[in-house]
Amino acid sequence: MKGYILRRLGYSLVSLFLLSVTIFLFVRVTGDPAVLLVEPGASKDDLEMIRQQFGLDQPLPVQYGSFITSLLRGDFGQSFYYRTPVLELYLSRLPHSLLLAGAAMVFSLVVGIPTGIIAAVRVNRWWDSVGKIFALLGLSMPSFWVGLLMILFFSVYLGWLPSSGSGTLLHLVMPAIALGWVFAAAHMRLTRSSMLEVLGSEYVKLARLKGLPEALVISKHAFKNALIPVLTLAGINLVIMVNVAVVVETVFAWPGVGRLLYEGIAFRDFPVVQATVLLGGAMIVIVNLLVDILYAVIDPRIRY
C-alpha cells in the first residue's frame, strides 16, 4: 500500500510538472510573451523592461527555471487591474466558488441519485425513459443558457429571485441549479448503471433468497454499494465545478474564481488568466490523488 501511494504521488508530481511545462510553453511558443505580460497599452520601453525582468532573452530552460521557482514560492505575479498579488486574489475568491460548487453538488446529487435509482429499479419502463430524456437534456443544454432561461423566467417574469449578485441564500439558488444541471444528469447516469450492476450481483440475489423485503434489499444491500462510484465521481466533480463555473459565474455576476477568470480575459489581465488555469489544473491533479489514496485506505479490497 505504501508503494502504491508513493507511485501515485510520483504520477501526480509528473502531471504537475507537465502541467507547468505546458502552460509555460504555450505562452512562449505562440507569440511574443512580453505582449501578454505587459499591461495593455504599454510603450516599447515597457516591453523591453518586461523582457529583461522575466529574462525572456534567456534560453527556454533558464526561463522555465525562474518560472517554476517563483511559482513554488507562491508568486503568481501581479494583477494589472487589481494591483495585488494574483494568489491573494485567487484565494479571496475561492470561498465563493466553493460555496457555489457545494450548493450545485447538493442539487446534482439530490436530483441525480434518486432518479438514477428509480431508473435502475424500473429498468426499461416509463420512469427509465423519463430519466434517459432528462439525462440527454442535461448533457445538451449549456449551463449558461439554463442560467439565462432561469433569469428570464424567475427574475424577469415572476420576480421571485434576484438575477445576479451574491450575499443571500436566494442569490445562490439559480447559479447552483444552472451549474449543477449537467452534473445531475451525469450523476443520474452513473447511479443508474452502477445500481444495475449491483442489482445483478450475487449478494443481492442472496439478500432476496434470505427473504428480505424488496425495499430493504434495495435501500440496504444495493444502495450502499452502488453509491461508492457515484461519490467518487462527485468528489472529483466538485473540483471540476469550481473550474467550469466561469460561464455561470459570469451570467450571475457571482464573485468566484470563474468570475475572476472572466475579468482576467475582459481586462486583458494575463497573470490572472495564467494563475487561474494553473491553480485549477493543480487542484484537479491533487484531488485525483487524494481520492485514489482515500479509496486505498477505505476499501482494502483494492489490489495494488
Added chain:
Amino acid sequence: MNDSRSATLTLAWRLAAFRTEGFPVIPTAIIVTVALVAIFADALAPYNPELGTLGDRFRPPAWQAGGSEKYLLGTDHLGRDVLSRLIFGARVSMIVGFTAVIVAGFIGTVLGIISGYLGRWVDQVIMRLTDTWLALPALTFAIFLAAIVGPSVNNIIIILAAVYWTRYARVIRGEVLSVKERDFVRLAVVAGCSKWTIMRRHILPNVVNSAIVLGTLQLGVVIITEAALSFLGVGVPPPQPAWGLMLADGKKGLMAGYWWLTVLPGSCIMLMVLSANLLGDWLRVKFDPQLRQL
C-alpha cells in the same frame, strides 16, 4: 454498364442494410438540415447578419404585438435580423464543430495508435501528457489558449482540437492494445511488415469505428464549448454571427424581457447538441458495444 448497375445495387443494398432499427431519423434530419442551412446561408438569410437598422432595435418576432413581417424572428440590440444571424450562426457552428472534431480525432487517433502499438517509453510519454491535459478542465484550458492567441474562427478550431484530442488518444490506445494481440497482426509481423505499415493497414481500420463514434459524441461537447467561448468573448469575434455570441448579446435585452434573444439561439445550440448526442449514442451501441462504459 452491367458493372456500374451492380455497383449501385450493392450501394443501395448496403444503405438499406445500414438503416436498421432504432436509427435516429429526426436527429439525423436536424443535423442535415442545419448543414444545408449553413451551406446555403447566403441564399436563405433575408438580411446581412452583421448590419442592423438602429431604428429597428429590439423588435419582437412577427407573431408578437409590435413585431412585423419584416423581421420574422425579431431584431437584436443593434437592429440586426435574428433569423439571418441564426442562419449564419449555423455556418459558424458547423465549420467550427466539424473541423475541430476531425482535427482532434486525427491527432488523437494517430497518437493513440502510436502509443498503443509502440508501447514502452513512447507510450509512457504520450499517456502522461494525455493524463495531464485531461486533468486540465477543458473550458478553462480553452479560455487560457484563447487568451493567448486571440479570438478568430481559425484559432477557435485549433484551440478546441488542442483541448479535445486527449479523449481519442485514451480510448484508441486501449483499443489498439487488444487489437495488436489478434492473429492477423501477428501474421503481419511474421510476414515482415514494417511497424508503420502494420499501424496503417492493420490497426487503423480496426479502430476507426471507435474514432467515429467518439467524434460524433464529441461534436456536441465541442459545439457547447465554442458557444461558451464566444459567450465569454474569447471565441468568434463580433460582429460575426455565432450562437454563443448571440446569447452574450441577448443579455442586453434580458432584463427587459426580450426573450427571443435568449431562447432562440440557445434552442439552436440545444437541438444541434441533442441531435449529435442521440446519433452518437446510436452509433456507439451499433458499432461498438464495449464503448458503453464511456
Added chain:
Amino acid sequence: MSGPLLEVRNLSTHYVSARGTRVTRAVDDVTLTLEAGATLGIVGESGSGKTTLALSLLRVLPPAGRIVSGEISFEGEDLLRKSNAEMRRIRGKRIAMILQDPMASLNPLFTVGDQVAEPIRVHDGASRRSAWSRAQELLKAVRIAAPETRVREYPHQLSGGMRQRIVGAIAISCEPRLLIADEPTTSLDLTIQAQYLNLLRDLQRAHHLALIFITHNLGIVAKMCDQVAVMYGGRLVESGPVARIYNAPAHPYTRALLESIPRLGDSRTRLTAIDGQPPDPAALPGGCAFHPRCPKVMDRCRAEAPPEFSVANAHTSRCWLSG
C-alpha cells in the same frame, strides 16, 4: 404431516427475450418428490437448467424468467399460488439456498454478523442483540473459530472456505425445512470441499433438513445423496435412488456421465468425455434433446420426445429404450 415435504409436478420455466420473440425452455416439464430429511442430488452439465429449477422453487428468477406451468407443493401448500409477500416469508425461513460463489454472495460493506443476523431479525422479529448472539452461535455451529471476533469482520477478511461456511450459517439461521445448495463447493479447494460436505451433512442430521444438492460432480452425489435426478436440456432424463442409478443406469446420458468419472488407479490417459457439445438451451434439438450425442440413437428419438417411463420402483427414465 403425511405427504412428502416437496412435490414438484410438471414444472416449466421459460426465459423470454426483451421483445418476446425468443423463448428459452430452461426447465421443461419437471416432476420430482422429496421426503423430509432426505437428500436429492440434481446432476447435469452447465446450461441443463439445474439452477433455474432451484430458483423456480423459490420464485427468485431473473427478470426474463417466467414459470409458465406446473405445481410446486411444499409442506402441502402450492408455492405458485402464494402472494409475493407470503413467498418472501418462506424464503430464508422455510426454504434456504446456498449460492455457488462464496466470494460474491456476501455483501462487502456489511459485517459477517450483520449478514448472518439479518434473516433472524426479519423473519423472527428478534432484537438486534439477540439476533447478534444467535449469529455467534451459528458461526460456532459451522465451525468457525473465534466467532466472537469474526462476527465483527468484513467478508474480504475471510478465506473462501470460511465465507462459504458463513453462507451456510445464513442458510440455517432460521431453521428451514429445506436447504438448496447450488454447487456450493465448486470454487473451493479439494480439502476444504471435503470439510464443507461433512459440515453440510452434519448440519442436515442435526436439524433434520431436507437437502437438494445441485452439482455436476457424480462423486459428490454418491457421497451425499439418497436420490438422484439427472437433467439434460431442461428435462429430467432419469431419476431414482442413488444406488440403483449408479448400478443400473437406464438412460444413455446417465451411463455416459458415469463412465466419465475418473477413478483412482484408472489406467486410461484420457477421460471419456461425452461426444459433442452440450446443447444450447436457447436452441434445443427436436425430439429427445440428447439424440445428437446419443450412441444408441434411433429414428424415433429424432422425431418424438420420450415420456417418463417407470423403470422400477421410484426409478424413471425418459428414453425410448426404457419403454
